[in-house]
Amino acid sequence: MNSPFIRPVKNTRLVIDRRRLQRLPDVNSPLNELINAFIKYPKRIHIKFSNTWTGAASASWEGSTNWLCGGVADGNTDVVINCGTIVINSNAPCKSIKLLNGARLVVNTGFTLTVTK
Numbered sequence: 464m465n466s467p468f469i470r471p472v473k474n475t476r477l478v479i480d481r482r483r484l485q486r487l488p489d490v491n492s493p494l495n496e497l498i499n500a501f502i503k504y505p506k507r508i509h510i511k512f513s514n515t516w517t518g519a520a521s522a523s524w525e526g527s528t529n530w531l532c533g534g535v536a537d538g539n540t541d542v543v544i545n546c547g548t549i550v551i552n553s554n555a556p557c558k559s560i561k562l563l564n565g566a567r568l569v570v571n572t573g574f575t576l577t578v579t580k
């Protein structure tokens with residue numbers, strides 16, 4: 464995304480500089496709708512970030528190719544783990560975590576998983 468008022472941060476977040484925003488024309492675009500709503504109702508917008516475990520490359524939590532969005536979950540991410548065994552070899556944060564039947568999560572000795580919600 465190449466925009467003067469929105470820039471990507473890590474693969475899962477957007478930082479919006481409200482001072483530089485201008486109302487955009489009513490074009491049928493999800494981005495325009497988000498920006499226009501942000502200008503009109505700045506305190507009512509809640510953007511949720513979720514990331515689903517695929518385990519496509521390995522069992523490592525830290526591997527970006529193991530996540531559906533192509534980036535490792537961070538402290539703002541609601542994590543969904545549908546199946547498989549996930550091994551954490553770092554201090555990993557997430558906002559929430561949902562383990563479905565058959566999923567297994569292993570946090571190796573010396574590391575922590577911090578869930579903020």
